[in-house]
Amino acid sequence: MALIVQKYGGTSVGSPERIQEVAKRVIRWRERGNDVVVVLSAMSGETNRLLGLINALNPEGAAREKDVVLSTGEQVTIGLLSLTLEAMGCPAKSYTGQQARLITDSAHSKARIRQIDDTKIRADLDAGRVVVVAGFQGVDADGNITTLGRGGSDTTAVALAVALKADECQIYTDVDGVYTTDPRVVSDASHIPKLALEEMLEMASQGSKVLQIRAVEFAYKYDMPIRVLSSFDDGDNGKSTLVTREEDIMEEVMVRGVAFNRDEAQLTIKGVPDKPGVAFDILGPISDANIEVDMILQNVSTEGTTDFTFTINRSDYAEAMRILEATGESLGASKVKGDDRIAKVSIVGGGMRSHAGVASQMFKALSKEAINIRMISTSEIKISVVVDEKYLELAVRTLHEAFGLSEQSA
Amino acid sequence: MALIVQKYGGTSVGSPERIQEVAKRVIRWRERGNDVVVVLSAMSGETNRLLGLINALNPEGAAREKDVVLSTGEQVTIGLLSLTLEAMGCPAKSYTGQQARLITDSAHSKARIRQIDDTKIRADLDAGRVVVVAGFQGVDADGNITTLGRGGSDTTAVALAVALKADECQIYTDVDGVYTTDPRVVSDASHIPKLALEEMLEMASQGSKVLQIRAVEFAYKYDMPIRVLSSFDDGDNGKSTLVTREEDIMEEVMVRGVAFNRDEAQLTIKGVPDKPGVAFDILGPISDANIEVDMILQNVSTEGTTDFTFTINRSDYAEAMRILEATGESLGASKVKGDDRIAKVSIVGGGMRSHAGVASQMFKALSKEAINIRMISTSEIKISVVVDEKYLELAVRTLHEAFGLSEQSA
Numbered sequence: 001m002a003l004i005v006q007k008y009g010g011t012s013v014g015s016p017e018r019i020q021e022v023a024k025r026v027i028r029w030r031e032r033g034n035d036v037v038v039v040l041s042a043m044s045g046e047t048n049r050l051l052g053l054i055n056a057l058n059p060e061g062a063a064r065e066k067d068v069v070l071s072t073g074e075q076v077t078i079g080l081l082s083l084t085l086e087a088m089g090c091p092a093k094s095y096t097g098q099q100a101r102l103i104t105d106s107a108h109s110k111a112r113i114r115q116i117d118d119t120k121i122r123a124d125l126d127a128g129r130v131v132v133v134a135g136f137q138g139v140d141a142d143g144n145i146t147t148l149g150r151g152g153s154d155t156t157a158v159a160l161a162v163a164l165k166a167d168e169c170q171i172y173t174d175v176d177g178v179y180t181t182d183p184r185v186v187s188d189a190s191h192i193p194k195l196a197l198e199e200m201l202e203m204a205s206q207g208s209k210v211l212q213i214r215a216v217e218f219a220y221k222y223d224m225p226i227r228v229l230s231s232f233d234d235g236d237n238g239k240s241t242l243v244t245r246e247e248d249i250m251e252e253v254m255v256r257g258v259a260f261n262r263d264e265a266q267l268t269i270k271g272v273p274d275k276p277g278v279a280f281d282i283l284g285p286i287s288d289a290n291i292e293v294d295m296i297l298q299n300v301s302t303e304g305t306t307d308f309t310f311t312i313n314r315s316d317y318a319e320a321m322r323i324l325e326a327t328g329e330s331l332g333a334s335k336v337k338g339d340d341r342i343a344k345v346s347i348v349g350g351g352m353r354s355h356a357g358v359a360s361q362m363f364k365a366l367s368k369e370a371i372n373i374r375m376i377s378t379s380e381i382k383i384s385v386v387v388d389e390k391y392l393e394l395a396v397r398t399l400h401e402a403f404g405l406s407e408q409s410a
Numbered sequence: 411m412a413l414i415v416q417k418y419g420g421t422s423v424g425s426p427e428r429i430q431e432v433a434k435r436v437i438r439w440r441e442r443g444n445d446v447v448v449v450l451s452a453m454s455g456e457t458n459r460l461l462g463l464i465n466a467l468n469p470e471g472a473a474r475e476k477d478v479v480l481s482t483g484e485q486v487t488i489g490l491l492s493l494t495l496e497a498m499g500c501p502a503k504s505y506t507g508q509q510a511r512l513i514t515d516s517a518h519s520k521a522r523i524r525q526i527d528d529t530k531i532r533a534d535l536d537a538g539r540v541v542v543v544a545g546f547q548g549v550d551a552d553g554n555i556t557t558l559g560r561g562g563s564d565t566t567a568v569a570l571a572v573a574l575k576a577d578e579c580q581i582y583t584d585v586d587g588v589y590t591t592d593p594r595v596v597s598d599a600s601h602i603p604k605l606a607l608e609e610m611l612e613m614a615s616q617g618s619k620v621l622q623i624r625a626v627e628f629a630y631k632y633d634m635p636i637r638v639l640s641s642f643d644d645g646d647n648g649k650s651t652l653v654t655r656e657e658d659i660m661e662e663v664m665v666r667g668v669a670f671n672r673d674e675a676q677l678t679i680k681g682v683p684d685k686p687g688v689a690f691d692i693l694g695p696i697s698d699a700n701i702e703v704d705m706i707l708q709n710v711s712t713e714g715t716t717d718f719t720f721t722i723n724r725s726d727y728a729e730a731m732r733i734l735e736a737t738g739e740s741l742g743a744s745k746v747k748g749d750d751r752i753a754k755v756s757i758v759g760g761g762m763r764s765h766a767g768v769a770s771q772m773f774k775a776l777s778k779e780a781i782n783i784r785m786i787s788t789s790e791i792k793i794s795v796v797v798d799e800k801y802l803e804l805a806v807r808t809l810h811e812a813f814g815l816s817e818q819s820a
Contacts, residue, residue: 016466053490056426061493068504069489072482079479080463083471094478098508099553143509 002167003035003125007135007157010044011174012231013077022172022231023084026130030090035125037164039135039157040081042073063108067137067147071097074134074153082132092130095121097137097145102156104138104146111138111146113155113218116163133160151212158215162222169219169226171211176230177241178203178210180405181258185396188406191239192256196350197226199256200243202382206346207261211243220245254351254358255403258396261344262389264294265317266374267324268309271334274301281331282308285323291316294344295377295386305334309375311386314340342374343392346384347399359383365402371395412577413445413535417545417567420454421584422641423487432582432641433494436540440500445535447574449545449567450491452483473518477547477557481507484544484563492542502540505531507547507555512566514548514556521548521556523565523628526573543570561622568625572632579629579636581621586640587651588613588620590815591668595806598816602666604652606659606760607636609666612792616756617671621653630655664761664768665813668806671754674704675727676784676796677734678719681744684711691741692718695733701726704754705787705796715744719785721796724750752784753802756794757809769793775812781805 006026013019022038030036050069054061078094085092101117121131135153138146148155154171161169178200179189195203197220204213210228219226225244233239272278283293291312299307312320317340328336352358362383366373371394375386387395400406416436423429432448440446460479464471488504495502511527531541545563548556558565564581571579588610589599605613607630614623620638629636635654643649682688693703701722709717722730727750738746762768772793776783781804785796797805810816 016463019467050486053426053486054493057429057490058493058497061496065489065492065496065502065504067489068492068506069486072485075482075485076460076463076479079475079477080467082475082478083464083468086471086475087468092475094475096478096555099555145506145509 001033005037005161005166006170007039008172010041014044027090037131039133040077041153046073067108067145071137071145078132078134093124094132096134098139100133102138106140110149113159118163154212154215158218161224171228172231176239177228181400186400194242196249197245199350202348203259206259208259254355255347255349258399259346263314264311264342264344265314265340266311266342267338269333269336270307271305272331274306341389343389345395348382350381352381365398369398411443415447415567415571415576416580417449418582420451424454437500446540448542450487451563456483477518477555481547481555488542488544503534504542506544508549510543512548516550520559523569528573564622564625568628571634581638582641586649587638596810607655609760610653612758613669616669618669664765665757665759668809669756673724674721674752674754675724675750676721676752677748679743679746680717681715682741684716751799753799755805758792760791762791775808779808
């Protein structure tokens with residue numbers, strides 16, 4: 001007998017009919033002798049409806065009160081699923097974040113989980129109940145309702161799985177697992193049945209949207225296997241992707257997949273004096289504005305001045321340009337320029353550690369298609385390049401082909 | 411400086427614009443130097459939307475889970491009002507029933523308030539904040555979310571007012587107070603500026619829908635003055651009705667108002683043996699089915715048999731008839747019959763205690779209009795009669811006129 005934590009997203013619980021499908025699936029897993037804990041998102045559309053009300057009244061208001069409003073979405077679905085399970089003869093009990101004693105810090109709207117008290121949940125499981133927990137939400141030490149931010153339900157599921165020492169954390173989405181790249185860009189992208197958590201971490205960081213990066217970080221840290229499945233598969237014999245920490249998976253293949261991110265922008269400041277602390281002078285004001293910097297490139301100094309280039313999320317572009325222009329003025333830079341039509345393409349694979357020449361193979365493939373590389377960034381198991389956005393799809397297809405990732409080559 | 415608890419119903423918070431109107435009103439009361447605690451219902455329509463989801467999945471399901479779903483409606487409005495107050499420069503903090511430590515018993519969907527821990531709320535008031543509390547909901551000793559049932563928000567407001575020793579509990583509705591009868595039936599019904607809680611209790615029991623009976627009971631028990639106001643009045647100088655325990659109000663007038671209830675049905679069982687225990691044989695099975703019996707009439711026995719007539723809520727009619735027919739068979743009754751087209755009309759007034767002849771004046775007025783009285787029930791400050799439903803409006807107008815309650819006569 002295993003203990004399984006299952007997480008269903010907003011589309012999976014988007015209507016009474018879909019909730020009934022989820023209930024049937026939960027019951028099937030239970031009938032095979034498993035204990036099941038279910039984590040739910042709000043019904044699709046509900047969070048946006050609530051945000052609409054908030055924005056009509058006070059878009060800049062206290063995050064504490066926004067969390068009070070937003071956390072109701074999941075509270076509705078957990079009650080509805082529990083009622084549905086009961087109607088199908090399966091005892092169930094719902095838990096809000098507060099009731100599950102899912103304690104977070106007080107960083108409303110992006111709270112971090114500190115602790116979970118699993119006493120009550122465990123007692124319910126022992127009593128033969130399915131436990132249904134609201135994702136995305138917790139409570140701080142003072143009893144204030146907090147939310148974990150976008151994708152928080154995945155994180156709730158993994159954190160609960162860790163706290164309960166579950167055998168597996170299943171994340172149900174609208175796709176049946178992780179692919180070598182987005183099938184909407186490369187039609188013959190291959191399904192990956194098994195990959196390493198570390199690889200998944202890089203895939204998620206580099207733009208793969210199948211799993212939330214925070215959830216993968218959590219799973220990686222606590223060694224919790226995640227399985228990605230489709231909630232649209234009729235039975236439970238469909239494909240899935242198992243993401244685990246087993247070291248042997250890592251070395252299996254050189255390149256596991258191609259990730260990409262279109263939401264990037266690049267900023268450059270030219271001709272700044274090349275003296276200690278200049279990097280901080282330039283990037284300090286950017287990070288003070290809560291803008292996250294991704295890749296950073298500093299040119300080799302010529303005649304005592306240097307150039308800086310960095311990338312940020314495209315939605316921060318206008319604000320970052322304004323800040324950088326002010327910095328340029330105070331530093332006496334020769335030029336400040338930007339480009340919000342760039343994209344990042346990355347290849348990820350645990351095997352890179354032991355295989356030389358992956359980077360040059362990547363650059364060669366891109367140059368053959370005359371795709372100009374604007375920036376490069378590497379880690380142990382990933383190489384990212386920045387290219388003009390117009391080349392994005394071509395670059396993804398080229399690399400997918402060059403590293404033999406398509407269905408046919410597998 | 412006074413402490414005021416204000417309750418706003420679903421229509422008053424039915425849209426972002428209406429919520430802004432509530433916020434402005436709260437701020438006006440605060441600017442006059444009052445501490446203000448606000449209790450809110452869900453946005454109008456929201457509770458029905460949630461009930462629709464519940465009924466699509468498991469209408470007969472666990473009340474605990476239904477309460478989890480239904481309690482989200484008020485949680486949304488308290489967050490939204492707090493955000494709106496903040497946007498208008500007024501510090502505010504929201505409390506769910508759980509956060510307000512509004513402890514109830516575990517009777518989900520109709521929980522009774524046991525205790526309120528006002529420590530946190532008082533600290534917020536002392537810190538200059540408006541406190542916004544979710545109506546209709548609480549939490550039981552085990553941390554389960556409970557709801558108080560229909561009209562529960564009025565009860566939350568009165569209970570909070572009692573716990574905080576407030577100076578007044580203001581109930582904002584869509585009418586500007588209590589009238590001598592429903593103005594939709596009698597166009598010149600008079601506004602009552604002040605009446606006794608005991609009178610209000612009878613008015614509410616006999617069908618006046620302005621205040622919820624449980625809230626009035628609570629206020630009566632703990633001597634909390636209630637003021638009924640309209641949330642549609644532009645300023646705060648509109649009419650209102652103050653409902654207090656002051657004894658002197660009671661004696662003021664003989665008849666305060668005419669209440670009525672259309673949702674009644676009458677059942678009769680004829681020719682049952684007149685022996686000890688027969689009343690229980692007849693009414694026991696009815697109350698076992700959770701059907702509330704209102705008026706009961708037992709005829710004088712003739713030849714060892716007797717007739718029983720009683721009234722119930724019209725929505726229970728079909729079930730009650732089925733039960734009574736079974737009882738009739740087992741008791742060997744000569745006949746079982748029913749009528750679901752009856753109505754109850756009541757006159758209420760504290761002055762009845764000291765005035766004789768009110769009943770005969772009532773019966774005379776009705777007989778003059780040829781309205782047949784089918785049953786009569788009296789209390790110290792109330793006389794109710796059952797009439798054919800078709801005579802309801804005529805009976806109300808006749809009594810309103812006979813006791814000089816119209817605007818002109820006042």
